[in-house]
Amino acid sequence: MSLIELRSIVAGYGGAPILHGVDIAIDQSDIGVVVGPNGAGKSTTLKAVFGLLTVTAGSIVFDGADITNARSDRLVPMGLSYVPQEKNIFPTMSVEENLEMGAFIRRDDFSGSLASVYEMFPPLKEKRRQKAGELSGGQRQMVAIGRALMSRPRLLMLDEPSAGLSPRYVLEIFERIVAINKSGVGILMVEQNARQALQIASRGFVLAAGQNRFTGTGRELLDDPEVAKSFLGGAVPA
Amino acid sequence: MNEAIFFLNNAVVPGLVIGSIYALGAVGITLIYGILRFAHFAHGDLMTMGGFVSYLLAIGLAGIGVSTTFPVAYLILPVAIAITAVAALAIDRMFYAPLRARGVKPVTLLVASIGVTMMIQGLIRLFFGTGTYNFFEATPKVIHQIRLPIEGVTRPISFTQPQVVMVLVTVAVVIALHFFLTRSRFGKAMRAVSDNADLAQVSGINLRMVVRITWIIAGGLACLAGTMLALDVTLKPDLAFNIILPIFAAAIVGGVGQVYGAIAGGYLIGFAESLSVFNWAVLLRPFRDQLPDWLPTNLAIVPTEYKLTVAFVILVITLLVRPTGIFRGASL
């Protein structure tokens, strides 16, 4: 059984639907990467999973439980975590308080998780008393991912974690994501750096105009000349 | 020296008292704005309501023969705070929550709160008429006087017992609020919602619960402020409605959404008012022989009746010079 399965999702922001039947399924061991042109509905797909807009048809099943249109604060205790594309930190709160808010639902001692987030992102430990809004773009992204990890999720959803980062940071963030996945967390992420992201993907989904266009392993999508031509900006470089 | 004591009694003490009242009101307004994103116009009337709740409890106690002198009288306060907090929750449930559920714009909530203003004042007039009430009909206000053991000093430093108690309570409440917001799990959750409500919900924070906590705190502080005002002057149906402008000014000057800003703004406006209506000529009295005759006997910056303009002027200057307020709150 898949960790999460989206079955023919139709959803939108109140007007005409944006998603016209999206199918996605990944296991806990997977890194699922969703790519596609701007405005394809990638962010909308993640928002639909996290109860941030209304799903009008289809269903979302997480670990056997129907979570279609569930309230987002109820999903966190079930083991889902989400890093939005923008505004994904609490700017006037300190780095450590941001991480604490990620652990809001936990009533146990979360100092272990705090330590492992600091171990994963050493700059955060150094700046843990600083306001998150004062950090650089790359460090903010670390705060955002760290926050999402504090609830000890089984599925981590990331919306363009590498957006706006310098190439050095992109590589670093991807490395961390692989490490998080190795520790037993399923990953479902949306990426603009499609070629790079598909390299680490075990499942790849190409979305266009609110519909699935191609689905396969990351390698399959990278090797598909059609995908390369239409969605990855040209043929596979030699 | 007598003049300095006169200044203390007639400018510093009133500034401290009215500043505390403004600060408590402004903190409520700023918290509600931070969490619910609308200007709660009915906040003054929530304060007035708190004053009447305290008054009812006081005459109730007196009615069953309990002496309402210090410290018994102040035991009423926690009960009145609890009742007003529940009333604030009920008002939200009945009027604001249904509108929020429909996703209305903030201006709609503002207009609804103007309706709540009229409703609360109407209800108070229905039960209490339009007259004024005094907490101190049965037992007069205790006035503390401190005489300085200095040669030539005849005037005592004087203030009333409710003034001392209320200013001390305000300080205690502000410290408690500080620890709540910076140390407790729910206090931090409130700041998180104020910072980024969507992300807070995505982190598993129940927004409805945070909204309830906000009303409990805002309602409780409003009761404290209203009672304090009623103790300092007299209780009447439009008691705090009349000072809603300086309270909003305090919240805006401090930076909307900024708790410490609201406190600073409250005291700033409170002191600005009391210093503006203070007759500075008094301080010149020791030099009266050297002063020219044409100097008027009243050197107040504004006449007492125009006290409200002080808050207005400070508000306008703030909006022109630093629209986000001292503590850089939300820009209006």
Ligand SMILES: Nc1ncnc2c1ncn2[C@@H]1O[C@H](COP(=O)(O)OP(=O)(O)O)[C@@H](O)[C@H]1O
């Ligand atoms: N909050 C919103 N309200 C209405 N329409 C939106 C909203 N957010 C995105 N859209 C529209 O939905 C479509 C898909 O957007 P999105 O899912 O953000 O695309 P992307 O694949 O680039 O992440 C776009 O046409 C966009 O204009």
Ligand SMILES: [Mg+2]
């Ligand atoms: Mg997007």
